[in-house]
Amino acid sequence: xxxxxxxxxxxxEKVLEAARDLFxxxxxxxxxxxxxxxxxxxxVGSVFTTFASKAEVLSHVMERRLGDLYAEFxxxxxxxxxxxxxxxxxxxxxxxxxxxxRVKLFLAHIAxxxxxxxxxxxxxxxxxxxxxxxxxxxxxxxxxxxDVRADLDVQVMVDTLKAAYAWNYRIxxxxxxxxAELSAVMDKQIAFIAEGWRPR
Amino acid sequence: MSFVSLNIESPADAPVKLTRRAxxxxxxxxxxxxxxxxxxxxxxxxxxxxxxIAQAAGMSTGAVFASFADKSELFDxxxxxxxxxxxxQMKQAGQNAASVDEGVIGMFAVAYGxxxxxxxxxxxxxxxxxxxxxxxxxxxxxxxKYIFKLLADVLERGVERGELKAGVDVKLxxxxxxxxxxxxxxxxxxxxxxxxxxxxxxxxQLKVILAGARA
Numbered sequence: 001x002x003x004x005x006x007x008x009x010x011x012x013e014k015v016l017e018a019a020r021d022l023f024x025x026x027x028x029x030x031x032x033x034x035x036x037x038x039x040x041x042x043x044v045g046s047v048f049t050t051f052a053s054k055a056e057v058l059s060h061v062m063e064r065r066l067g068d069l070y071a072e073f074x075x076x077x078x079x080x081x082x083x084x085x086x087x088x089x090x091x092x093x094x095x096x097x098x099x100x101x102r103v104k105l106f107l108a109h110i111a112x113x114x115x116x117x118x119x120x121x122x123x124x125x126x127x128x129x130x131x132x133x134x135x136x137x138x139x140x141x142x143x144x145x146x147d148v149r150a151d152l153d154v155q156v157m158v159d160t161l162k163a164a165y166a167w168n169y170r171i172x173x174x175x176x177x178x179x180a181e182l183s184a185v186m187d188k189q190i191a192f193i194a195e196g197w198r199p200r
Numbered sequence: 201m202s203f204v205s206l207n208i209e210s211p212a213d214a215p216v217k218l219t220r221r222a223x224x225x226x227x228x229x230x231x232x233x234x235x236x237x238x239x240x241x242x243x244x245x246x247x248x249x250x251x252x253i254a255q256a257a258g259m260s261t262g263a264v265f266a267s268f269a270d271k272s273e274l275f276d277x278x279x280x281x282x283x284x285x286x287x288x289q290m291k292q293a294g295q296n297a298a299s300v301d302e303g304v305i306g307m308f309a310v311a312y313g314x315x316x317x318x319x320x321x322x323x324x325x326x327x328x329x330x331x332x333x334x335x336x337x338x339x340x341x342x343x344x345k346y347i348f349k350l351l352a353d354v355l356e357r358g359v360e361r362g363e364l365k366a367g368v369d370v371k372l373x374x375x376x377x378x379x380x381x382x383x384x385x386x387x388x389x390x391x392x393x394x395x396x397x398x399x400x401x402x403x404x405q406l407k408v409i410l411a412g413a414r415a
Contacts (some may be wrong), residue, residue, distance in 0.1 A: 114327035163383030195412025
């Protein structure tokens with residue numbers, strides 16, 4: 001890497017860190033690019049040479065966070081035990097635990113994905129392939145373990161679980177519910193749905 | 201998310217003869233609402249300021265504030281009006297159905313049909329719902345109750361008919377159905393799915409959700 005690239009990389013890191021904290025402390029809408037530059041100790045111009053928009057900054061903040069989360073999963077996944085429902089509960093519990101650490105940031109990410117002005121540099125919330133793949137694997141593993149019926153439409157089930165998972169953040173948005181409460185609600189939903197995928 | 205207003209089931213008030221002043225005030229409100237609907241649709245919630253809305257309605261910012269306390273109240277009024285339009289149809293679809301599947305799908309077919317026609321406004325309303333103030337959140341939580349009631353009624357009739365198990369947790373079931381209903385709008389927004397495609401997917405989801413609850 002040349003000196004220039006290194007500098008650019010350092011600016012990027014500083015901007016993403018400053019933005020992550022500001023979005024979570026003061027809110028996404030309330031945070032300006034100027035405030036991000038100030039906190040990061042860089043010029044407003046250099047933020048704009050690195051990112052096209054605030055939406056893109058948010059998108060990259062979230063992408064980097066997910067990197068951390070999935071590093072955690074790579075360690076944990078091989079140790080998952082129990083029924084398919086138990087395994088799914090664990091996967092969602094880890095997500096809730098992780099995202100509620102900076103819940104305002106995460107809610108802003110969901111909200112931003114519905115904003116009409118999404119530019120091409122933005123990966124909106126909901127396009128998380130890792131989560132989709134993990135859920136697929138657990139359900140398909142369930143067919144092999146024998147606690148999920150073989151004719152289950154796995155993709156429809158994955159969509160359904162993801163919808164329930166995401167919408168449960170409403171109780172975090174509405175009254176600041178924490179990870180434990182979100183996981184408890186999700187567990188009930190999983191147990192209910194699991195009734196329907198039992199082999200019979 | 202937008203939901204139904206609290207006064208939906210109340211009997212119509214006796215017609216009141218409006219004074220000229222009251223009439224003028226009502227016309228102002230309607231003008232503001234029409235301009236606001238257009239701007240929210242074009243620019244999203246954050247993108248449309250009260251000043252823009254006033255200008256589009258051809259009046260002063262002060263005149264807008266005389267009718268609405270703030271932007272979120274203005275926005276909620278638009279959403280409430282929309283839900284009032286479709287609530288009666290949703291109710292009818294739910295009540296006339298012969299099975300749970302038919303009732304639930306019928307209800308949400310009405311909603312998908314309506315909202316897919318005006319996706320930008322729906323997008324704005326969902327975006328706002330994730331970060332709204334506590335007052336606005338409380339106002340809206342009252343609204344959602346009415347849709348849930350319709351859904352729960354359809355499910356309970358299913359229990360009475362012996363379609364669903366007797367001890368089924370209707371509230372939990374209604375919540376899961378609601379989750380997938382709303383989440384599916386992402387397909388319309390990002391992948392340009394039609395109402396028919398949304399309904400086909402929703403019907404499949406409903407099947408897997410209800411699988412464990414069927415008697």
